[in-house]
Amino acid sequence: MAAGVIPPPLHAHRPTWAEIDLEALAWNLGLARRTLGSVPVLAVVKADAYGHGAVEVARALEKERVDWFGVALPEEGVELRRAGVTRPVLLLGGLAPAQADLVLEHGLTPAVFRADQVEALDAAAGRRGTRVSAHLKIDTGMGRLGVPAAEVVAFAAVLARSPRVRLAGAFSHLAAADDPSDPFTERQVELFLGAVQALRSSGLALEAIHLANSAAVTDHRAAWLTLARPGIVLYGYPPSSKVSPLPWRPVLSLKSTIIYLKDVPAGTSIGYGRAYVTPRPARIASLAIGYDDGLPRLLGNRGHVLVRGRRAPIVGRVSMDLTTLDVTEIPGVRLGDVAVVIGGDAEEFLGADQIASWAETISWEVLCGVGARVPRLYLRGGHPTVASRFGRL
Ligand SMILES: Cc1ncc(COP(=O)(O)O)c(C=O)c1O
Structure with missing residues (x-):
């Protein structure tokens, strides 16, 4: 979408929006695949596809014949099914036992790591006269969820008592793969393969075994196994500055518009707490x-946004709905000018990783943080479509 213009489908909305470039998304999937060779891909689309919109992202990736989707919650899986997504969906965070019927009803594949999950799934499958496939989540060092690697064989006994639950896979999550020099990843791979071996020796087939997040796709070949689970690279960002650089294309741009412009004398305070006082006469844009x-x-008194292709400093505190800029140094600024918060304008580019470094966080949190009230404009070829929490206005 041309910089500096409010796209017509958004004319009834507040002039703040996110543009989601579905061609860049497809490019990133292609790049992951070229890197991985024949290893299939599970696209991680949890947390509303890292803020990009799970339904539209999953539909676009399904068109590219992605192999699997991964979400955190059963609710997120149901959302995909209701939107007509048919590919297998893995529930990376497991399920609450009370959600077992929901999981079966929507044909989702849960992660399991607690006996009560397995028992609830077995009972739900019994009520439906069917079986359910699950993947065992194994803890090899992340330390959050998962059966400890040393205890998987004992856990297999729970599965043996639950004949309607078929263990089709096992996986684990890497804690430090974004630092390729950290030997912890190698230890996790070894622990995982040992646990898989033990499970197979106890008679479980386990067709799918998987470990690789984005950082492992680029830098830990030994973790690729039978399925890779990239998230952040699909949205266009490397997991850290230490991993091998590849030409990922950022998918999301966040844009807004100057809705008030004024010239103020030196000594004028701006915003909450009077955290900025103009040191000289200034042109302030809201x-x-x-x-x-x-x-x-x-980002208050710290970050920048792009106006007319140049960096405009954010002055004063960022408030819930408004942000103030000092545009004194940028010639020709007008009411209605579009500002780029994430994305490119002329020669300048502000990535989610740059915002993250100003905000002392990570690009994942910046992308997930794009607000639910911000309409998403999906771009592929010449036909943008809008998804807004407020529906059609
Ligand atoms: C279990 C699991 N696998 C894969 C991913 C994808 O990670 P990344 O976005 O670093 O590729 C995540 C994301 O947090 C995850 O929780």
Whole structure:
């Protein structure tokens, strides 16, 4: 979408929006695949596809014949099914036992790591006269969820008592893969393969075994196994500055518009807490975006946005719906000018990773933080479509 213009499908909305470039998304999937050779891909689309919109992202990736989807919650899996997504969906975070019927009803594949999950799935499958496939989540060092690697054989006894639950796979999650020099990843791979071997020796077939997040796709070949689970690279960002660089294309741009412009004398205070006082006469622009929309509050008096292809400093505190800029040094700024918060304008580019470094966080959190009230404009070829929480206005 041309910089500096509010796209017509958004004319009834507040002039703040995210553009999602579905061609860049497809490119990133292609790049992951070229890197992985024949290893199939599970696209991680949890947390509303890292803020990009799970339904539209999953539909676009399904068109590219992605092999699997991964979400955190059963609810997220149901959302995909209701939107007509048919590929297998793995519930990476497991399920609450009370959700077992929901999981079966929608043909989702749960991760399991607690006996009560397996028992609830077995009972739900019994009520339906069917069986359910699950993947065992194994803890090899992340230390959050999963059966400890040393205890998987004992856990297999629970599965043996639950004949309607078929263990079709096993997986684990890497804790430090974004630092390729950290030997911890190698230890996790070894522990995982040992646990898989033990499970196979106890008679479980386990067709799918998987470990690889984005960092492992680029830098830990030994973790690829039978399925890779990239997330952040599909959205266009490397997991850290230490991994091998590949030409990922950022998918999301966040834009807003100057809705008030004024010239003020030196000594004028701007915003909450009077955290900025103009040191000289200044031209101050108010932008229709705040921290609820995904512009982190920590960027106050610290970050920049792009106006007319140049960096405009954010002055004063970022508030919930509004952000103030000093545009004194940028010639020709007008009411209605579009500002780029994440994305490119002329020669300049501000990535989610740059916002993350100003906000002392990571690009994942910046992308997930793009607010639910921000309409998403999906771009593929010449036909943009809008998804908005407010529906058609
Ligand atoms: C279990 C699991 N696998 C894969 C991923 C994808 O990670 P990344 O976004 O670093 O590729 C995640 C994301 O947190 C995850 O929780």
